[in-house]
Amino acid sequence: xxxxxAITLDxxxxxxxxxxxxxxxxxxxxxxxxPCNHACPAGENIQQWLxxxxxxxxxxxxxEIMRNNPLPAVMGRACYHPCEGACNRAQLDRPVGxxxxxxxxxxxxxxxxxxxxxxxxxxGKNVLVVGAGPSGLSCGYHLTLMGHQATIYEAGPMAxxxxxxxxxxxxxxxxxxxxxxxxxEEMGVAIRLDTKVADLAETMRTHPFDAVFLAVGAHLAKRAxxxxxxxxxxxxxxxxxxxLETGEKPxxxxxxxxxxGGNTAMDAARTAKRLGAEETIVVYRRTRERMPAHDFEVQExxxxxxxxxxxxxIKAESGGTFTxxxxxxxxxxxxxxxxxxxxxxxxxxxxxxxxxxxxxxLTRVEGLEIEDxxxxxxxxxMTGCRGVFAGGDMVPAERTITVAVGHGKKAARNIDAYxxxxxxxxxxxxxxxxxDKLNPWYYADASPTVQPILDRARRESTFxxxxxxxxxxxxxxxxxxxxxCGNCFECDNCYGVCPDNAVIKLGRGNRFEFNYDYCKGCGLxxxxxxxxxxxxxxxxx
Amino acid sequence: xxGPAQVKFYQTGTFTIGNRLLDVSVRSVQADENRSxxxxxxxxxxxxxxxxxxxxxxxxxxxRATGNRIVVANATGCxxxxxxxxxxxxxxxxxxxxxxxxxxxxxxxxxxxxxxxGRTDVRVIAQxxxxxxxxxxxxxxxxxxxxxxxxLYICYDNEAYMNTGVQRSSATPPAARTATTPAVGGExxxxxxxxxxxxxxxxxxxxxYVATATVADLRDLEYKVDRAMGIHGARYLHVHVPCPxxxxxxxxxxxxxxxLAVECGLFPVFEAVxxxxxxxxxxxxxxxxxxxxxLQSRFRxxxxxxxxxxxxxxxxxxxxxxxxxxxxxGEGVPA
Numbered sequence: 052x053x054x055x056x057a058i059t060l061d062x063x064x065x066x067x068x069x070x071x072x073x074x075x076x077x078x079x080x081x082x083x084x085x086p087c088n089h090a091c092p093a094g095e096n097i098q099q100w101l102x103x104x105x106x107x108x109x110x111x112x113x114x115e116i117m118r119n120n121p122l123p124a125v126m127g128r129a130c131y132h133p134c135e136g137a138c139n140r141a142q143l144d145r146p147v148g149x150x151x152x153x154x155x156x157x158x159x160x161x162x163x164x165x166x167x168x169x170x171x172x173x174x175g176k177n178v179l180v181v182g183a184g185p186s187g188l189s190c191g192y193h194l195t196l197m198g199h200q201a202t203i204y205e206a207g208p209m210a211x212x213x214x215x216x217x218x219x220x221x222x223x224x225x226x227x228x229x230x231x232x233x234x235x236e237e238m239g240v241a242i243r244l245d246t247k248v249a250d251l252a253e254t255m256r257t258h259p260f261d262a263v264f265l266a267v268g269a270h271l272a273k274r275a276x277x278x279x280x281x282x283x284x285x286x287x288x289x290x291x292x293x294x295l296e297t298g299e300k301p302x303x304x305x306x307x308x309x310x311x312g313g314n315t316a317m318d319a320a321r322t323a324k325r326l327g328a329e330e331t332i333v334v335y336r337r338t339r340e341r342m343p344a345h346d347f348e349v350q351e352x353x354x355x356x357x358x359x360x361x362x363x364x365i366k367a368e369s370g371g372t373f374t375x376x377x378x379x380x381x382x383x384x385x386x387x388x389x390x391x392x393x394x395x396x397x398x399x400x401x402x403x404x405x406x407x408x409x410x411x412x413l414t415r416v417e418g419l420e421i422e423d424x425x426x427x428x429x430x431x432x433m434t435g436c437r438g439v440f441a442g443g444d445m446v447p448a449e450r451t452i453t454v455a456v457g458h459g460k461k462a463a464r465n466i467d468a469y470x471x472x473x474x475x476x477x478x479x480x481x482x483x484x485x486x487d488k489l490n491p492w493y494y495a496d497a498s499p500t501v502q503p504i505l506d507r508a509r510r511e512s513t514f515x516x517x518x519x520x521x522x523x524x525x526x527x528x529x530x531x532x533x534x535x536c537g538n539c540f541e542c543d544n545c546y547g548v549c550p551d552n553a554v555i556k557l558g559r560g561n562r563f564e565f566n567y568d569y570c571k572g573c574g575l576x577x578x579x580x581x582x583x584x585x586x587x588x589x590x591x592x
Numbered sequence: 593x594x595g596p597a598q599v600k601f602y603q604t605g606t607f608t609i610g611n612r613l614l615d616v617s618v619r620s621v622q623a624d625e626n627r628s629x630x631x632x633x634x635x636x637x638x639x640x641x642x643x644x645x646x647x648x649x650x651x652x653x654x655x656r657a658t659g660n661r662i663v664v665a666n667a668t669g670c671x672x673x674x675x676x677x678x679x680x681x682x683x684x685x686x687x688x689x690x691x692x693x694x695x696x697x698x699x700x701x702x703x704x705x706x707x708x709x710g711r712t713d714v715r716v717i718a719q720x721x722x723x724x725x726x727x728x729x730x731x732x733x734x735x736x737x738x739x740x741x742x743x744l745y746i747c748y749d750n751e752a753y754m755n756t757g758v759q760r761s762s763a764t765p766p767a768a769r770t771a772t773t774p775a776v777g778g779e780x781x782x783x784x785x786x787x788x789x790x791x792x793x794x795x796x797x798x799x800x801y802v803a804t805a806t807v808a809d810l811r812d813l814e815y816k817v818d819r820a821m822g823i824h825g826a827r828y829l830h831v832h833v834p835c836p837x838x839x840x841x842x843x844x845x846x847x848x849x850x851x852l853a854v855e856c857g858l859f860p861v862f863e864a865v866x867x868x869x870x871x872x873x874x875x876x877x878x879x880x881x882x883x884x885x886x887l888q889s890r891f892r893x894x895x896x897x898x899x900x901x902x903x904x905x906x907x908x909x910x911x912x913x914x915x916x917x918x919x920x921x922g923e924g925v926p927a
Contacts, residue, residue, distance in 0.1 A: 544609050548645065575640050
């Protein structure tokens with residue numbers, strides 16, 4: 052031993068001192084459910100595709116969307132984006148413009164010709180899908196990815212359903228819709244146009260399919276009882292939009308009334324304006340606050356000069372004069388007649404009072420139950436008839452194309468299980484990443500990107516798309532506004548703030564790991580994690 | 593002012609330690625997988641120790657700035673005791689334990705020795721807590737400044753003698769409860785309007801560089817250490833480091849408490865060259881001093897059993913004066 056004076060021990064490292072034994076709680080990395088994902092009716096993993104988009108990896112982002120939704124370019128335009136209503140960023144400044152980024156990715160995919168490969172081996176099973184709307188297309192797409200042959204019977208001359216016959220061109224250009232439908236067809240989904248299923252029981256008997264998915268939508272316009280002198284002045288909104296799509300231009304006249312307060316009423320009013328009506332007035336029995344139409348649609352309609360007459364119902368028509376009764380809201384918010392009448396002059400009236408499902412083709416299907424004008428389905432989307440599933444507007448749910456796409460996916464997964472004689476069990480959902488789980492200090496201030504809006508003059512006279520898309524640089528900016536709620540985005544905070552170096556950085560894309568030999572369980576990493584991706588758990592004794 | 597470069601990245605910008613999408617050149621030292629971990633694992637600091645965190649932040653940056661050629665003198669105190677219980681040590685560089693009061697003088701000697709040996713590449717750092725710096729070692733420190741010795745002195749200020757059981761130092765804030773200023777009597781806790789502000793005293797020596805920093809703003813701290821290592825002569829860095837044990841704050845709140853000290857104005861973060869303030873870190877989200885005080889049980893007597901309005905107002909006034917004096921309000925932050 053050759054040690055200096057008064058030294059008896061060799062110098063050692065503190066690494067010999069395993070301070071992990073002090074711990075009573077341990078931090079654990081978790082993935083929580085971001086509110087956007089939670090709110091998405093199509094079940095998109097939005098946080099995950101934004102994660103790719105943040106890196107500028109748009110193809111990976113698009114492929115992540117395609118795991119759940121085959122129509123990103125359509126959805127980025129026509130979805131009412133409940134994700135943004137749930138976005139935690141709204142509590143800092145404004146929600147992330149998720150729809151705008153989705154649209155950019157969808158358009159990018161069309162521009163670059165990205166395709167989805169079908170990798171599953173063929174199952175040899177054939178599935179009939181009735182209706183080529185968003186729900187039917189989505190179901191066919193997902194079945195194809197799982198190796199089944201999907202054949203869509205579409206009654207109309209073109210595929211797209213309400214995306215084509217319900218959503219006007221100025222919100223959804225047809226070349227975009229066509230491109231996304233073509234991509235689904237090219238994957239192997241057979242679409243038979245002008246093939247109406249008049250009697251499903253008969254079709255199932257003559258064409259043996261292994262399973263059926265019904266998605267015919269709701270195309271029958273509801274009527275109101277309206278004593279009218281000249282019925283030719285009265286049209287329905289769905290018929291108007293449909294005819295326009297097939298090339299018929301209705302003559303509406305100079306002054307047009309639209310009766311109803313939903314999104315279809317807004318579409319009809321804005322379409323009438325574009326068809327040359329000088330004055331378009333929406334007549335609605337309640338008030339703006341109680342309108343079912345989405346606020347941005349009402350806003351855009353108002354910008355285009357659409358006028359509104361609140362608290363009014365139309366009672367009768369005679370020679371271009373409409374009798375209108377004033378309404379008042381009772382204490383429950385329901386409209387009640389007041390007995391006070393007035394008259395309005397107009398050349399035509401468009402009814403937008405909602406739609407019903409044409410269920411006549413289902414009468415002979417055994418076990419299938421109908422309630423309140425829609426088809427009853429179980430949580431697995433199966434009707435009362437084994438092997439027959441249904442989704443979209445014809446089952447009880449909110450009637451939006453995103454819900455329809457979600458139904459298509461869900462039905463496809465259950466049909467796949469049914470065809471294999473199994474039961475589909477969705478994976479358990481993670482705990483919600485609510486705003487109180489975040490540490491918002493760390494997010495930089497960044498206002499949302501504004502999508503350019505078409506000039507008012509062009510909006511009133513043409514069917515050009517009203518809202519423009521983002522370009523690459525502002526789509527990237529917008530994606531990077533994402534807070535990544537509940538999912539690690541590798542900001543290095545846990546790695547940095549640990550006073551005990553008990554966090555191991557595994558390198559880009561591989562996140563981090565705790566070194567429990569030294570972690571004292573102080574919880575600093577949990578507190579300083581911006582996105583709430585770490586949780587403290589009691590130590591097992 | 594120069595200040596730390598603002599990182600234009602709209603998700604988290606300058607505020608997080610790093611980010612996978614940042615270019616390597618603008619990442620912090622702490623984000624580096626291969627950082628030196630100057631104070632390595634296994635040290636015996638309490639859970640959530642701000643001083644352990646601050647020391648690693650500062651010395652890792654100095655290590656990178658000098659290509660790992662630093663030697664350190666360390667005053668007695670928590671930092672020395674928890675890092676180096678004989679024969680173990682957590683330090684990853686040549687490190688010398690001085691007496692409680694003479695770390696600046698020892699560092700002066702080390703710097704002189706390096707000069708004599710012609711090892712101009714090796715830089716000297718001295719460090720200690722607030723007790724060893726503002727009280728016991730103050731004479732040596734002032735001498736080191738006055739001679740402009742080539743040493744960076746880092747004070748980790750946790751506002752009392754924590755190692756010996758939380759006794760008051762001249763850096764203890766007004767009204768704080770410590771073992772020697774108990775929460776009893778007519779005006780419980782530490783006396784008002786006493787103590788010293790060593791960063792200002794250091795500036796009065798006219799030394800080349802003086803700065804304050806906090807564990808709540810890593811990039812600012814790294815920028816200041818880096819800048820200090822690029823200057824020769826006496827330099828002083830005063831780092832605010834919360835002490836969960838002595839302050840009665842939750843261990844997981846260490847960074848939050850440090851952040852609120854800055855955002856309320858009680859701890860001004862600035863830098864000074866040749867005795868003149870040249871930059872300050874402005875307040876981003878201003879909070880009342882109450883928000884900062886409430887997280888710490890050493891101030892509990894100000895809120896319970898009833899609010900001590902007079903002294904709470906006096907503490908808020910101190911923060912307001914700092915804000916006015918150092919110009920701490922950022923653009924668009926309401927006064």
